[in-house]
Amino acid sequence: MNSFEIYNEMEDNLQAIYRSRLLTEILLSLNESSRKLSQLREITGSTSQAIIPKLRKLEEDHLIETKEREYCLTPIEKIVASGVADSFATFGTINKFKYFWSMHYMEGIPTPLLNKIGYLYNSKVIYDRRTKILNVYSNQLKTIKEADHIYGISSVITEGYADSISERVKEGVPVKLIVPLHVAEELKQSPYTEKLDVLKSYKNFQLISKNEDLKMGLIVTDKCLALSLHKKSGIEYDITTGLFSSDPKAIEWGERLFGYYKVHSEAKLRGNYAL
Template sequence: MLSPHYNLFGGVRIGAKIGLTELIFRSEKRRDLLIFLKDRPRSIDEIQAHLHVNSVSILPQLKKLKDRKLVIQKDRTYELSTMGKAIVDRMAPLLETLEVLEDNFDYWSQRNLEGIPPVLRSRIGDLKNCKLIRPDLSHMFELDPEYVENLLISRQVFGFSSYFHPSFIPLYLEIAKREAEISIMLTEPVLKRFKTDYLEDLRTLINFEHVNLSLFTKDPKLAGFTVTDRFFLLTVLPKIKFFEHESLLSFRPEALRWGTDLFSHMQKEAVQVKEI
């Protein structure tokens, strides 16, 4: 039996209703319009200015949303209906997540995301507009200059690492001397390596009152990250074994909160190191 929405030649009947998913996501104008109405009612002038459209192109889209009871018109303003709000509240995180993954698709698609807790994977949309740090072969084992520059002027630093880098301890010593609040979390192999190669510097570092060192005893499945009052740098392990030191850098407040929450989550499983 033919669907009532289709004619004998397989085409959609004129006037047939389309599903809500198709209504929302098939049109970028309708999708952006719904997001724009999320916070408060908007006038037609505000809608046109924000979406960079004229009335001829946006009024038909508004009519479709009104017909499906997602948008309500009150005088000269438009607002989301109760059903529209329920949809848009869930739609925004999805779109933000898609935007993050598309912006750096090659990076995310080649990474093992098991080290990111599910609660933070669901908030991956907070990492919008990250800059991909990709060192060339001649600088593969050097710290990124932008990272170092911002780290040195940070007042609060949370750092985690599951890999050894010879510059870490000298760099953190320099920050500690500038009286920044520092919390460092290391895996056991990395801590052992620092004890072997930088024992005195490590002891000097943890003797600062504003420096806290902890040991993460589980398999983190995460290369490392740094979050400060200025930036967030995330390094996720690749699915393959070759570690190319690629990272994502962000200065957005949402990313800083995401990174701080990640550190707090991992710190629950860590053990404080009081002496070396």
């Protein structure tokens, strides 16, 4: 049975959730925590007379239950409510940053993480402006400077970026970087080869080269996510636009993206470095 057939079979149940604003708000609220009736009134802005029939219907359908005078979701309804919450976060993130997504190359983000793009809802997009040249780059360097650990994917390299990374490594900050082969080749040239030679003995530095083009720039730390992508053509890296977030869920998303490419890298270099 395909998705269209499932929808037709479950249409009434689906419409019952999405058609009723109050029912949706109750489910989303209980998905976060159990609530008293007074709390549901405050959250939804509705009266007891409006809320109680919805609660009774949910109880009859074994979707919610009462424990110590608080309403909570049954285990099975937690699955439904979580799915509803995820769908709103997904739609919200796509709509909120519609221009960013539409103008950039998305194919480098693996499907499992595209499906969790709602984790990025509490983010902001930073642009370079006439009055703020290198605004994105400056915020990336700030992210590096403030980090207690750094995971990165670099599809381009600059001296400023290399110097910032080198400084943090020397300060004892754990750093793991993934670079495509064309960047690895650049790192064999001056002045980068000298900088790498200095880092050679630092066990908190790991450099991984990947045998394919990486069409993104990623910095994910304990405090922040910074994501930049290639322009929509997939040819040119966009240095003028970046998505930034300090939300724990966005940081988790970034760590999973880094982990995906780390696992799939053909060359995994532990401890020191080798190119």
